[in-house]
Amino acid sequence: MTASAARAVPSQIDGYGPTRPFTGVGLPPDVITRASAKVSPSVHGRDKQLRNLEAAFDACGIRDGATLSFHHHLRNGDQVLNQVLAVASARGLRDLRIAASSLFPVHAPLVDHIRNGVVTRICTAYMSGPVADAVSRGLLATPVVMQTHGGRARAIEAGELQIDVAFVGAPAADRCGNLSGAEGRAACGPLGYAMVDAQYARRVVAVTDHIGEYPLVPIDISQEQVDFLVLVDSIGDPAGILSGSTRPTTDPVSLQIAETAARVIAASGLLVDGFSLQTGAGGISLAVSQYVQASMRERKVQGSFGAGGVTGYLVDMLEEGLFRSLFDVQCFDLRAVESYRRDRRHQAMSASMYANPHNRGAIADQLDAMLLGAAEVDLDFNVNVTTGSSGRILGGSGGHADTAAGAKLALVATRLVSGGGPKIVESVGCVTTPGESIDAVVTELGVAVHPERVELRDRLLHCGVNVLDISVMRSKANTLAQKAPATPEPGRRVVGVMEYRDGRVIDVIREVSQNR
Amino acid sequence: MTASAARAVPSQIDGYGPTRPFTGVGLPPDVITRASAKVSPSVHGRDKQLRNLEAAFDACGIRDGATLSFHHHLRNGDQVLNQVLAVASARGLRDLRIAASSLFPVHAPLVDHIRNGVVTRICTAYMSGPVADAVSRGLLATPVVMQTHGGRARAIEAGELQIDVAFVGAPAADRCGNLSGAEGRAACGPLGYAMVDAQYARRVVAVTDHIGEYPLVPIDISQEQVDFLVLVDSIGDPAGILSGSTRPTTDPVSLQIAETAARVIAASGLLVDGFSLQTGAGGISLAVSQYVQASMRERKVQGSFGAGGVTGYLVDMLEEGLFRSLFDVQCFDLRAVESYRRDRRHQAMSASMYANPHNRGAIADQLDAMLLGAAEVDLDFNVNVTTGSSGRILGGSGGHADTAAGAKLALVATRLVSGGGPKIVESVGCVTTPGESIDAVVTELGVAVHPERVELRDRLLHCGVNVLDISVMRSKANTLAQKAPATPEPGRRVVGVMEYRDGRVIDVIREVSQNR
Known part of the structure; x- marks a missing residue:
């Protein structure tokens, strides 16, 4: 019952070659071989x-x-x-x-x-x-x-x-x-x-x-x-x-989602000494981090690290003493750049240290809570951040699938509809991150918990969080939406190959019509 | 006329294999291949x-x-x-x-x-x-x-x-x-x-x-x-x-040598903005760094970096603003450790960044002046820091041959005799560092400049430094010595293979008699 099981990944793709199909997150291989590299020594x-x-x-x-x-x-x-x-x-x-x-x-x-x-x-x-x-x-x-x-x-x-x-x-x-x-x-x-x-x-x-x-x-x-x-x-x-949204949302619905997401984190049992957090730079994520900041302050939690894609909001938490360190693969705003310049606790990390699934332990694997966005989420909790409802490419995983796999609590926070279309769908147009690595989806309606995360569901119920089935979210999204989700055009040429973090192919992207 | 030319390195050594003989410092290869590596990924x-x-x-x-x-x-x-x-x-x-x-x-x-x-x-x-x-x-x-x-x-x-x-x-x-x-x-x-x-x-x-x-x-x-x-x-x-000598010498003869070495650096034309320096932790070296520190202060020289093997004396120079940064592969004293802990300008370097001859440019190659010690120096300027006069192993290159090859001014500072034996000899017992990468030898008698460093010799003469032939130093050392240099025992078994920094064999070490 993996995401890929529902995806017919061709065994061979023109211009790509044979595929190794994704069959579930699973364990890494016992041994991998790092490539040799040719180098030209400098001449003194x-x-x-x-x-x-x-x-x-x-x-x-x-x-x-x-x-x-x-x-x-x-x-x-x-x-x-x-x-x-x-x-x-x-x-x-x-x-x-x-x-x-x-x-x-x-x-x-x-x-x-x-x-x-x-x-x-x-x-x-x-x-x-x-x-x-x-x-x-x-x-x-x-x-x-x-x-x-x-x-x-x-x-x-x-x-x-x-x-x-x-x-x-x-x-x-x-x-x-x-x-x-x-x-x-x-x-x-x-x-x-x-x-x-x-x-x-x-x-x-x-x-x-x-x-x-x-x-x-x-x-x-x-x-x-x-x-x-x-x-x-x-x-x-x-x-x-330093582009993109780098302000917490002020929209009431998004703020409500952020507040619920923060309640999920607080209820998860993870918000104790040693807590670690990564958020993106989206408006909801930033609002979540502010709610979490307030909770940490209130509970006197001494966190271990914030990671990312670092913004000034994580820097605030470092400087307030809520984190011991930041691990930074890239900065999202000037305050983060300035912090990196002068604060040794604000540590650089390579993409490999950040999220390589085949090294001896990436930072992403040490995350407690990860706030994720979504273009679409489906009933299997699969997330698409790669294509839009039209089937066109408008993003990609970045660290989405990496941190979802690594974090103890991988939380998708999203509105039910966007641009008139539903964001909770029967089946995502493209699988960026497999549902098995998502723990819960937070919308303005409440929280859908992955069916295998029984303990998390119980914790949330115990704390009075509104837990509901993702199919209920889908129905509500459909009701709210002004247009139906796009229907895939399965016969068309493959224009993109989605590699899961270990190189297996988790999905393909097909050509869209010129008029889409 | 290289060091190796005088050394009969066997083409094959039991327990080592075939040798690639050293034939002079030369240029690095155009391309090298870094090895692949097997890694066991961590399990989440x-x-x-x-x-x-x-x-x-x-x-x-x-x-x-x-x-x-x-x-x-x-x-x-x-x-x-x-x-x-x-x-x-x-x-x-x-x-x-x-x-x-x-x-x-x-x-x-x-x-x-x-x-x-x-x-x-x-x-x-x-x-x-x-x-x-x-x-x-x-x-x-x-x-x-x-x-x-x-x-x-x-x-x-x-x-x-x-x-x-x-x-x-x-x-x-x-x-x-x-x-x-x-x-x-x-x-x-x-x-x-x-x-x-x-x-x-x-x-x-x-x-x-x-x-x-x-x-x-x-x-x-x-x-x-x-x-x-x-x-x-x-x-x-x-x-x-944090063992070993970490105080500048106070012995008058050693101080005189240090002062002369500092004069050589000052006269070399290198003591200008951007100056860089490495010294060991020996008493003469530390005294030299103090003289150089005074010169930099006096001439208002803004240096670029100090490197090493870092001591508190280099830290002083960093903190005084005489260097922009320190590159540190290991600390020699607690003051250096403390500086590394709190000062971001005090930067770690790997052994490869420090001195690997086959990467894209090591720190050692950026050195202006390097202060080197010696157990013996010979008429070809070859230096031995590996064996003592008895032929027994008592040290080794460490970064000696690396920094000698890299630095613009590789300066050996040594007394003429030690333990009753001459330190300037006809031919060293073991070549650690080939003479072609040594620029000058400083003793209490004056400075011997490598015959190919004509410009340096002229600069020293111009500044009134006492320049003399290394054979004069040897004669004086022989006169002062209470015992003759040890004679090699060439027939004995090879117990050590001296690899030059690029892996070619520059010399061998032979078994010493039990009674030596």
């Missing part, structure tokens, strides 16, 4: 700084078919990927694979590179905007591979995702290639996603608009991992870097 | 803490012939290696290989394990005391492999030195296996040497006497690299951890 005294990106293409010997990696700490302000691909295109390169930890609307120029055959393969953990639209409509020659943040780190370490050149956008660098996200005009916080790329890529090119005095303090990625350094006018627009 | 929710060391042997499946690694941050206070090998011996294990970053007198019990066949192979970067004596006398079944600190990191990364189980003595740990040298009763500073072991070993066992609250701050080795955790009564005697 040779300058790492190159004239421009063109010179980096020459120095790295980038050819047709190469895999270039990028990270998304600069989010919707990123200018590195576009600059690099403009060079690739001008050089007439073809058939490149882009391994970007996430893609945002700012990466719209990539659509032309796809159309022109410069880029024919993409793997990423999240994509939204014109590139996502183009892929959904079938423009890319091969299916996009949608990974999780932890799964991407795992794939790199396992050698499944071999990177020829990692382009690391660095808000600050020194002449030897020590890199930091703590300083510079585009300061964005720790470069957690890029850390794994830098360790395994054949070549590492740091792209920066700020070369500071040697050596940097603190260092996110150190000089022994960086081949070349390119100074550009700008790596990104700070206004776009 | 399973406790890492084991009952005792015996349980760790079971959990890791340690068998005859296994390679166990150790690090030496606890120096002559270390109790981890002895405890682990006592268990190995009690279990009747045979033919173990010990890959210890250094061995000290405290490790005397290892002699019995060698005698009994529990241990038949050793590789290390430094050894002194009873184990060194026993190896010199031929007790070990195979030649000890003497590496450099950077060479050891390189060999691990290259898969030449494959570690089955790394035992990491950790002054502080948390329940998930985050490790730190900043806290605990045996606090010793950053665990730089163990970082590489933890990344590549098949299994990593943390041995600690202090489990703090989760999570540790700061973290030297993080939880995703640690398999198991064993709590013991004591990992080491703090009094022995």
Whole structure:
């Protein structure tokens, strides 16, 4: 009765190859093999700084078919990927694979590179905007591979995702290639996603608009991992870097959901000394963290850590002494960046330390409570944060499936309807996170507890939380919705392969009609 | 005319295998391959803490012939290696290989394990005391492999030195296996040497006497690299951890040498903004750093970094603003430990970042001035810090050959005679560091500049430094000496193989007579 059982994953997908189907979360293998890596030792005294990106293409010997990696700490302000691909295109390169930890609307120029055959393969953990639209409509020659943040780190370490050149956008660098996200005009916080790329890529090119005095303090990625350094006018627009909702919701319905979610956490038995928490940067999540903050204060709970995607709200909790430390793979706002710069308790973590399911213990596995969003949740508790009701790609797992698997209490908080459509559905259009790793779904109607979490249900009932069956939520969502959920179009071409964090295929994404 | 040219390194050595002979420092290869590594992913929710060391042997499946690694941050206070090998011996294990970053007198019990066949192979970067004596006398079944600190990191990364189980003595740990040298009763500073072991070993066992609250701050080795955790009564005697000379010399002759060395640095043209320095913890070195400190203050030089083996004297310079940062692979005194605990500018570095010749740029390569000691220096500027005049092993490279190769100014500071024997000799008994990477030798007589460093010689002469030929130093040393340098006994069995930092064999060590 796993999510995948209901999903007919083809055994072979054109442009992807044979699939290993997801059959339930299960246990990790006893032994895994981390890939060997080829490295070019630096020559003593040779300058790492190159004239421009063109010179980096020459120095790295980038050819047709190469895999270039990028990270998304600069989010919707990123200018590195576009600059690099403009060079690739001008050089007439073809058939490149882009391994970007996430893609945002700012990466719209990539659509032309796809159309022109410069880029024919993409793997990423999240994509939204014109590139996502183009892929959904079938423009890319091969299916996009949608990974999780932890799964991407795992794939790199396992050698499944071999990177020829990692382009690391660095808000600050020194002449030897020590890199930091703590300083510079585009300061964005720790470069957690890029850390794994830098360790395994054949070549590492740091792209920066700020070369500071040697050596940097603190260092996110150190000089022994960086081949070349390119100074550009700008790596990104700070206004776009810290984008998205970073305020707690003020909407009454969302606030009610947040309050209920906080009650679930309080009732779960986890809100005791040592408590740990991760929330996203969405309005409901942030409101939950504020309610939890108040509860911790009231109960005098000494928490262990907050993790993420870190916002100023987690920083507040650190500074108030509610957490001993923060583990930060990327910052979501300036207050978090500032905290990372000056507070040693605010610790960087790599994507692997964050969420790789095949290392010796990720931070995600130590989470007590994780607040998750959803585009859709279904009766099996499967969550979709990858496609919209139209079937188009509008996001992706990021750390969703990783933290859901890791956290003791994986809580989805969502409204019943959005944009007129129901968010609690019979069966999600695409499985991002399997229902077996979700503990409860909180809506304005109350809390649906996964049927296997009997103890949690009892605790909630004991505390007077309104517990109801998820099918009741579905009915109510249907009643409230002004339009029916989209019907899948099963016959269409596969344009996306959803890899679970361990690389097994949990679902596919199919081409949408042009008029959807 | 390289050091090796004069050394007849056998093409094959029993118990070592075929040798790649050293033929000069040269350039690194264009490409190297970092080894793949096998890792056992953690199982979610399973406790890492084991009952005792015996349980760790079971959990890791340690068998005859296994390679166990150790690090030496606890120096002559270390109790981890002895405890682990006592268990190995009690279990009747045979033919173990010990890959210890250094061995000290405290490790005397290892002699019995060698005698009994529990241990038949050793590789290390430094050894002194009873184990060194026993190896010199031929007790070990195979030649000890003497590496450099950077060479050891390189060999691990290259898969030449494959570690089955790394035992990491950790002054502080948390329940998930985050490790730190900043806290605990045996606090010793950053665990730089163990970082590489933890990344590549098949299994990593943390041995600690202090489990703090989760999570540790700061973290030297993080939880995703640690398999198991064993709590013991004591990992080491703090009094022995910070051993050795950590006071500047007060002896007039040594002070004179230190003053001359400082004048060489001042005259070299390197003592300008961005200046970087590494000194050991010897009395002359520390005195030099104090003279340099005064010069920097006087000239208003803003240095970049101090590195090491960090002492309180480098910390003083950091805090005075003479350096922007410290790079620390291990602390030599409590003031350094305290600085590492609270000052973010005091940055940890792994052995690979410190000195691996085959990464993309080590800290050692960024050094301006390096102060080196010597047991002997010869007319080719070759330095021996491995064997004494009797031919017995009494030390080893540590970072000597690494920093000599990396630093712009590699300065040997030594007295002409010691213990009645000459320190400037015709030909060193054992080449630790090839003469081509030494720039000058400073003694109480003046400064001998390597014949190829013409510019340096001219600068020194211009500044009135007493420059003389090294053969003059040798003659004077011979005159002062009360005994002749030992004559080698070339026919005897090879008991040690000296690997240059890139793994080529630069010399061998031969068995000494029992009565030497």
